[in-house]
Amino acid sequence: MSAAAPRTITLAWTGASGMPYGMRLLECLLRGGVRVYLLYSQAAQVVAKQEMDLALPARAREAEEFLARRFNVGEGALRVFGREEWFAPVASGSNPADAMVICPCSMGTLAAVACGLADNLIERAADVMMKERRPLVLVPRETPLSAIHLENMLRLAHAGATILPANPGFYHHPARVEDLVDFIVGRVLDQLREPHQLTPRWCETPAPRGE
Numbered sequence: 001m002s003a004a005a006p007r008t009i010t011l012a013w014t015g016a017s018g019m020p021y022g023m024r025l026l027e028c029l030l031r032g033g034v035r036v037y038l039l040y041s042q043a044a045q046v047v048a049k050q051e052m053d054l055a056l057p058a059r060a061r062e063a064e065e066f067l068a069r070r071f072n073v074g075e076g077a078l079r080v081f082g083r084e085e086w087f088a089p090v091a092s093g094s095n096p097a098d099a100m101v102i103c104p105c106s107m108g109t110l111a112a113v114a115c116g117l118a119d120n121l122i123e124r125a126a127d128v129m130m131k132e133r134r135p136l137v138l139v140p141r142e143t144p145l146s147a148i149h150l151e152n153m154l155r156l157a158h159a160g161a162t163i164l165p166a167n168p169g170f171y172h173h174p175a176r177v178e179d180l181v182d183f184i185v186g187r188v189l190d191q192l193r194e195p196h197q198l199t200p201r202w203c204e205t206p207a208p209r210g211e
């Protein structure tokens with residue numbers, strides 16, 4: 001990769017609660033100049049409607065146009081791929097993204113990735129990241145967790161994935177829901193080594209509001 005080429009990150013949205021995390025993460029990555037390959041499940045569409053009143057188009061190309069307009073990005077900055085688009089770059093270890101995040105991550109997708117099912121493009125892309133030993137971050141959301149959930153997470157952690165639960169802290173005195181969202185999104189960006197100023201760091205003075 002040339003020094004001028006943008007980093008490419010695969011972002012997958014699945015049907016766990018927490019679509020505002022996924023949407024904010026997409027926004028931050030695009031604003032940071034990262035090229036994003038976006039994948040989303042059918043259940044993610046249902047959750048997007050429920051949690052954000054957002055009608056995400058079922059067709060990948062329509063979703064690409066819709067989201068590129070929403071975030072005002074030029075051609076190529078965002079590519080959206082369908083559930084069985086096996087000719088997408090993320091489907092092969094010969095052309096993997098620099099990193100992948102599944103945010104939010106349902107227990108269903110987490111289980112499928114832990115078992116290496118690779119039955120849709122999200123599962124396959126995650127499988128590729130692990131076999132190629134590239135960073136894979138999962139942001140699961142469920143409570144309480146069963147022994148099966150915990151064993152699947154442990155299995156993924158042993159395989160090199162990062163389990164980053166959607167558990168925001170409260171020690172930074174969040175005043176708004178957006179502060180809680182940014183807490184998690186900031187942690188994901190840290191894992192991706194993407195610079196951000198979403199939340200003050202431990203022992204740093206917070207920036208005044210509005211900055």
Ligand SMILES: Cc1cc2nc3c(=O)[nH]c(=O)nc-3n(C[C@H](O)[C@H](O)[C@H](O)COP(=O)(O)O)c2cc1C
Nearest residue numbers: 014015016017041043044050106107108109141142
């Ligand atoms: C509004 C809504 C919220 C949901 N929240 C969760 C959740 O927090 N965690 C979870 O594992 N599944 C949750 N589910 C269930 C998943 O969407 C469901 O298991 C689905 O099959 C996951 O499919 P996917 O992994 O292909 O996205 C939720 C479903 C709906 C409709």
